[in-house]
Amino acid sequence: MEPLRDSFGRTHSYLRVSVTDRCNFRCVYCMPEEGLDWMQRADLLSYEEITRLVGIFAGMGITSIRLTGGEPLVRKDLERLVAELGRIPGIDDLAMTTNAHRLAGCAQELADAGLKRINVSLDSLDPERFSALTRGGRLDKVLAGLEAAIAAGLGPIKINCVILEGENDVELYDLVEFFGARPEHFELRFIEYMPFQARWHTSLASAELRARLSAVYTLTSAGEGVGQGPARDWMIQENGLRIGFISPLSNNFCSSCNRLRLMANGHLRTCLSDDGTPSLRDVLRNGASDAELEAAIREMVTGKRKGHEALIDGGTPFEGVMTQVGG
Ligand code: SAM
Ligand code: SF4
Numbered sequence: 001m002e003p004l005r006d007s008f009g010r011t012h013s014y015l016r017v018s019v020t021d022r023c024n025f026r027c028v029y030c031m032p033e034e035g036l037d038w039m040q041r042a043d044l045l046s047y048e049e050i051t052r053l054v055g056i057f058a059g060m061g062i063t064s065i066r067l068t069g070g071e072p073l074v075r076k077d078l079e080r081l082v083a084e085l086g087r088i089p090g091i092d093d094l095a096m097t098t099n100a101h102r103l104a105g106c107a108q109e110l111a112d113a114g115l116k117r118i119n120v121s122l123d124s125l126d127p128e129r130f131s132a133l134t135r136g137g138r139l140d141k142v143l144a145g146l147e148a149a150i151a152a153g154l155g156p157i158k159i160n161c162v163i164l165e166g167e168n169d170v171e172l173y174d175l176v177e178f179f180g181a182r183p184e185h186f187e188l189r190f191i192e193y194m195p196f197q198a199r200w201h202t203s204l205a206s207a208e209l210r211a212r213l214s215a216v217y218t219l220t221s222a223g224e225g226v227g228q229g230p231a232r233d234w235m236i237q238e239n240g241l242r243i244g245f246i247s248p249l250s251n252n253f254c255s256s257c258n259r260l261r262l263m264a265n266g267h268l269r270t271c272l273s274d275d276g277t278p279s280l281r282d283v284l285r286n287g288a289s290d291a292e293l294e295a296a297i298r299e300m301v302t303g304k305r306k307g308h309e310a311l312i313d314g315g316t317p318f319e320g321v322m323t324q325v326g327g
Contacts, residue, residue, distance in 0.1 A: 086114025254307025
């Protein structure tokens, strides 16, 4: 099998699959309050189309799939897609990133269908601040979703947290205490805010967060985490909680990037920051054979950018809309 290599010598084993650009939240750092011009239903890849494409990617060395959105749980019958993807030879890691608002009702079904792990985005433990940051989300529903996921065997759960200065940074220690009370079930990962479409929030850089945590806790290096992520992992000695820092701006990991992103409308984002990506859906719907699709994918990956140029305090913002790309 010829690995999926770009012109900078990076090989790719990880594919994020966005199943919808829609979402039941409007997180302040992700979407405008009024929502977006949603993709048309007919433009979305069907589950059969996604399954066929993932099968072709698997034949080129993709082993790890993460479902995302928008919010993946707003697309109907997601467990049907999970079951299909789980049957593809070579896919040994099938995960999902979700806001967990609807998770309580379907965690078991998803686990039964073959989902292995989840990441849940949660930026506040204060019900009012949570509702303000997500523009309407209910914290109690998300917490119920976490419990259902643990009961269904989807743990340990990685909690994705974007800390914004002056918004939720006051909760840094509360988050560590809350999840650190059950370190066997949770890991906490802090993601630097990425400036899509020049909507600026003040992100706290990973080094600043680590300094604030080190002032209170003893942090020791925890080595490699589960999965194939860019997080740099640490352990909080006082409670055994594993934490990670994902630093796309202050310490970008472009030179070792192993990931690709299939958008819900079939565009292949070879780099998170690149808006001008070609459509696999059009190739597929024009009747291409698997071999032709494979050739089209290889050509797209060859054209992958070297990296993005956003910085904590400036640089070039990312192109496009996060909720279409899926993080
Ligand atoms: N709706 C799901 C969720 O929130 O987990 C999946 C999609 S969401 C776009 C994936 C991840 O991207 C979430 O963890 C979210 O916090 C993160 N995210 C969204 N906008 C971001 C931004 N501008 N900078 C950094 N992370 C962002
Ligand atoms: Fe929705 Fe996730 Fe974006 Fe929040 S971060 S608006 S939950 S897609």
